[in-house]
Amino acid sequence: MPSTLEAPVALLVGEGLPDYAAITPEQVSAHMPGLLAELDQQLDRLEAELSAALEAEAPLNWQQVMGPLQRLGERLRWSWGVVSHLNGVCNGPELRTAHAGQQAAVVAFGNRVGQSRVLYRALETLQASNDLDATQQRILAAERRDMELRGVGLEGDAQAAFNATSQELAELSTRFGNQLLDATNSWSLLLTEAAEVEGLPESLRGQLAQAARQADHAEASAAEGPWLLGLDMPRYAPFLKYSRRRDLRERLYKAHVSRASGEDGGNGPLIERILTLRREQAQRLGYAHWADVSLAAKMAGSVEEVERLLEDLRAAAHPVALQELTELRACAARAGAAEAEDLQSWDVSFWAEVRRQEAFALDSEALRPWFPLPRVLDGLFGLCNRLFGIRINAADGEAPVWHPDVRYFRVDDAGSGEAIAAFYLDPYSRPGSKRGGAWMDECLVRSVADDGRPVLPVAYLVCNQSPPVGDTPSLMTFEEVETLFHEFGHGLQHMLTTVERPQAAGINNVEWDAVELPSQFMENWCYDRATLLGMARHWQSGEPLPEAEFAKLQAARTFMTGAATLRQVHLALTDLRLHSQWTPEDGRSPEALRREIAATTTVIAPIPEDALLCSFGHIFAGGYAAGYYSYKWAEVLSADAFSAFEDVGLENEEAIQATGRRFRATVLGLGGSRHPAEVFESFRGRQPSPEALIRHSGLVAVA
Numbered sequence: 001m002p003s004t005l006e007a008p009v010a011l012l013v014g015e016g017l018p019d020y021a022a023i024t025p026e027q028v029s030a031h032m033p034g035l036l037a038e039l040d041q042q043l044d045r046l047e048a049e050l051s052a053a054l055e056a057e058a059p060l061n062w063q064q065v066m067g068p069l070q071r072l073g074e075r076l077r078w079s080w081g082v083v084s085h086l087n088g089v090c091n092g093p094e095l096r097t098a099h100a101g102q103q104a105a106v107v108a109f110g111n112r113v114g115q116s117r118v119l120y121r122a123l124e125t126l127q128a129s130n131d132l133d134a135t136q137q138r139i140l141a142a143e144r145r146d147m148e149l150r151g152v153g154l155e156g157d158a159q160a161a162f163n164a165t166s167q168e169l170a171e172l173s174t175r176f177g178n179q180l181l182d183a184t185n186s187w188s189l190l191l192t193e194a195a196e197v198e199g200l201p202e203s204l205r206g207q208l209a210q211a212a213r214q215a216d217h218a219e220a221s222a223a224e225g226p227w228l229l230g231l232d233m234p235r236y237a238p239f240l241k242y243s244r245r246r247d248l249r250e251r252l253y254k255a256h257v258s259r260a261s262g263e264d265g266g267n268g269p270l271i272e273r274i275l276t277l278r279r280e281q282a283q284r285l286g287y288a289h290w291a292d293v294s295l296a297a298k299m300a301g302s303v304e305e306v307e308r309l310l311e312d313l314r315a316a317a318h319p320v321a322l323q324e325l326t327e328l329r330a331c332a333a334r335a336g337a338a339e340a341e342d343l344q345s346w347d348v349s350f351w352a353e354v355r356r357q358e359a360f361a362l363d364s365e366a367l368r369p370w371f372p373l374p375r376v377l378d379g380l381f382g383l384c385n386r387l388f389g390i391r392i393n394a395a396d397g398e399a400p401v402w403h404p405d406v407r408y409f410r411v412d413d414a415g416s417g418e419a420i421a422a423f424y425l426d427p428y429s430r431p432g433s434k435r436g437g438a439w440m441d442e443c444l445v446r447s448v449a450d451d452g453r454p455v456l457p458v459a460y461l462v463c464n465q466s467p468p469v470g471d472t473p474s475l476m477t478f479e480e481v482e483t484l485f486h487e488f489g490h491g492l493q494h495m496l497t498t499v500e501r502p503q504a505a506g507i508n509n510v511e512w513d514a515v516e517l518p519s520q521f522m523e524n525w526c527y528d529r530a531t532l533l534g535m536a537r538h539w540q541s542g543e544p545l546p547e548a549e550f551a552k553l554q555a556a557r558t559f560m561t562g563a564a565t566l567r568q569v570h571l572a573l574t575d576l577r578l579h580s581q582w583t584p585e586d587g588r589s590p591e592a593l594r595r596e597i598a599a600t601t602t603v604i605a606p607i608p609e610d611a612l613l614c615s616f617g618h619i620f621a622g623g624y625a626a627g628y629y630s631y632k633w634a635e636v637l638s639a640d641a642f643s644a645f646e647d648v649g650l651e652n653e654e655a656i657q658a659t660g661r662r663f664r665a666t667v668l669g670l671g672g673s674r675h676p677a678e679v680f681e682s683f684r685g686r687q688p689s690p691e692a693l694i695r696h697s698g699l700v701a702v703a
């Protein structure tokens with residue numbers, strides 16, 4: 001029997017800042033099943049109550065339906081959120097096993113809520129009542145839409161068919177991903193001659209030697225080889241960029257673009273099946289095709305609207321990409337390379353790198369001393385103070401942390417001094433126990449507790465940069481600085497929200513194609529003279545970053561952007577049309593449709609071996625189906641938002657501050673409480689335009 005003296009189980013506290021050190025893998029295995037069982041019972045009770053009310057045709061109010069639902073969801077989010085967080089930042093075999101052991105049950109609970117017919121009917125009844133504000137209306141509409149897209153509104157045979165197809169689609173996706181992974185891993189090429197690794201930087205040779213050692217060549221070394229080449233990105237991309245051996249680049253490229261396309265175990269047959277099933281699912285839900293299902297939950301209003309944007313970008317990028325190709329040919333010709341007249345896809349990365357060195361001689365490693373983390377943080381916090389009127393103060397020691405390197409900060413309103421939010425920063429890589437990459441996640445979401453106290457938002461900001469060594473602080477590359485600004489942008493939307501309903505506070509309920517607006521917006525400031533030169537100072541001498549280096553950074557930003565933009569347009573358009581135009585009766589194969597699109601979206605036509613669709617995991621094995629365009633869509637928003645600052649003049653301090661305050665009040669403050677088009681318009685005074693993105697990408701001819 002639990003005694004009153006017993007400390008509460010840290011995993012189940014359910015509110016406030018988690019006590020990370022006290023949450024153990026044993027707790028996860030011991031207490032998650034109990035929590036889920038309890039939530040299941042609460043859901044049973046809620047369904048019974050609502051069912052009775054619906055039966056009696058009694059009116060329903062927000063507190064009766066959304067209150068309990070929110071509390072259920074929050075208890076699970078809090079506990080499972082901290083487990084998932086720890087799994088990302090303090091991974092170990094025990095925690096990984098404990099996490100994996102509970103995941104299916106957590107997903108099953110989510111499915112149960114999402115497919116509850118009683119809840120759905122209660123939401124309908126609630127939506128019909130007249131006393132809801134705009135935020136509540138939007139939360140309800142999103143909730144109902146998500147349930148509808150899970151098939152809650154279907155009856156009998158239609159629902160059975162829908163569920164069976166969902167199941168088959170999930171299996172096909174998994175198979176697609178596994179076969180792609182197998183195909184990627186099954187190809188390798190052992191290089192044994194020094195001539196075969198000519199041009200490769202030391203770090204890449206080391207990586208290839210390490211791969212060789214793992215494949216039974218214990219003697220392999222960076223200097224002497226052998227070196228094992230493979231198709232994974234960390235080996236593939238730099239090899240194409242640096243290898244002087246054109247024949248090897250060609251072999252590698254052809255192996256890469258033909259992945260998972262073979263007769264045996266290839267993804268080809270899965271593609272038509274997946275597209276056919278998605279179309280059927282869409283029609284069961286009352287939509288014409290899968291693209292309309294995808295867009296039902298996005299900012300973009302229609303397939304036509306997305307097509308228009310992609311065409312604007314295509315038209316701007318195509319001539320620039322052709323020009324870039326001409327420049328690469330000229331560069332190869334100057335070097336006396338035989339391929340100058342016949343540049344192929346496997347030559348592009350290599351000559352682009354030569355050209356980049358020629359044009360900018362920008363060495364990203366050499367800039368590290370100008371970006372010590374403490375100075376970069378000062379610069380970032382100073383910028384946030386200028387733009388948004390907030391003050392960020394270190395509060396180390398005021399909150400429990402999961403590792404001694406983790407820092408804790410408080411965010412106050414600079415005007416009123418009032419506390420607004422807080423965040424953790426976990427900046428350094430910890431190979432072996434911390435997931436790679438960088439991300440922002442929610443620790444606490446803004447809301448009002450049952451007793452009326454406000455709950456302030458708290459964010460996790462996680463990066464993976466090099467740790468300090470001795471007296472040397474963490475010295476960042478420019479890309480790492482951009483990453484930190486990016487994640488901080490997500491964090492700002494989470495922390496500066498003014499919405500008190502957690503379902504729409506911060507990043508919650510923000511459409512997927514709009515959620516990268518604040519993050520990409522913040523990246524723009526890394527190229528702003530005052531911001532960058534203000535923070536980039538040599539960590540020992542205090543010297544500012546030389547003007548010439550700043551100019552190189554700015555010039556490098558638009559290098560080869562024609563090709564990069566065109567590539568994204570090619571992928572996005574292929575994805576969109578496969579999910580809107582293609583049908584099983586089409587007569588064209590999906591690959592044939594893709595090649596038609598390639599005629600205007602590539603400057604070097606795909607070679608016969610190129611089976612892009614067989615490795616397009618984003619749309620066939622991931623969640624991007626008819627959503628790949630989102631990358632570009634969000635970039636339009638972020639570039640256009642930044643251009644509001646350019647319009648008033650980046651040197652005009654007063655106007656910059658006023659514009660920043662407006663950004664805080666709209667984009668950052670309103671979060672998911674309004675449609676993103678409405679939020680954008682309230683900031684910009686008009687609908688978004690791709691003009692700023694096209695200009696920032698250097699895609700306009702300079703007269």
Ligand SMILES: [Zn+2]
Nearest residue numbers: 486490516519
């Ligand atoms: Zn992001």
